[in-house]
Amino acid sequence: MPRLEIDITVTSISALSVGAGGSAGSLADKSIVRDGWGRPIIPGSQLKGKLRHAAERLLNSVGQPVPNGFDDPQTNSLIHTLFGAGGGDRAPLRFRDLVCVRTKGIKAEHLSQIRPSVSINRRRGTAEDARLFFQEAAHEDLVYRAAPAIAGELEQLGHAALLWGALRFTERWGGGGSRGLGWMESTITLRWDGTEQNETQLESALRTVLNQKGEA
Template identity: 50%
Template structure:
């Protein structure tokens, strides 16, 4: 088995909303997710979901087999099941949270106002085309130019001949230009920089090598 490690850096180009329900101490109906140190994070679960969705779209565009549905265990083996797993197949990959790099901010919990802002919005009645009564909502966002990163964002072990699937992960990551919620309102645009480390090499693979490996994906059709 060959070791895979993907280092990931995501820089926000617009404000970003990666949140859950409102939390104590906040007026937001949807608060930014934070780790135990108070740093905003992009959860590993979202990284996995975004990359899987992008990989499925790329395979569909190439006319290659994919999962018939999320829990598909019946169709022939395919790169999505090999990488992300299914109810009967364990994923060989681990996805970690991406914390924000905060520089000189020593105590994120006490400097929450420097790391986020509240954005108001209203619910629109689709039939009447007007704002709903008593539906003023507040969404907490992090500012643009904030950097989220992890040296071990995605790790795991794959077969050596699954290298084209590694290239698929790389391409899918580059395809993910919008993250979080309210992207239709201009939030969540990012610049993403994945670095792929394969088989214990100290230097990341070049885009040229990964592009060549991606072109080998059609040759894997039905190989597993």
């Protein structure tokens, strides 16, 4: 079966907040995820989740079936082929962390800032009482990379092209989108069975797979 490898480089246009779910060792109520060297990262789990969501939107836009949630093994969908399904049906691909590789000469511990925020009442459009919190965010203009970020085996180039399209469709990462966080630019290199594919080849393969009806 052909081997797929995708190198991904993303550059942050605005500050990025990929939360670790806690605030250990920080003044922030929500800290960012870092690797063992203290560098900010975009976890492979977020990469996989973002691409799955974008791929579902692409398939849904052309009337192709998408699963009803993560544990829906009954729906015959290309999403299961790429990302796996419940019941032990594992994904054929591995998704690696994107690690901050360009730090502008700043030490790892100084690559983020604490940003104050307030919760907004959606009905009234005003700040909630006693809802001030502090969110850590990595600085803008940092570069995150993994090579390869995605690797595994797939049967068809069109399946790989759907991942490529989903990546191009994804511009926001992490949390705090309503506060302007998480805008990113991506550079993608895709190798199919050892051969780098250009945009023309990938666009053609993507059109082919999107024109299929209900075929996983």
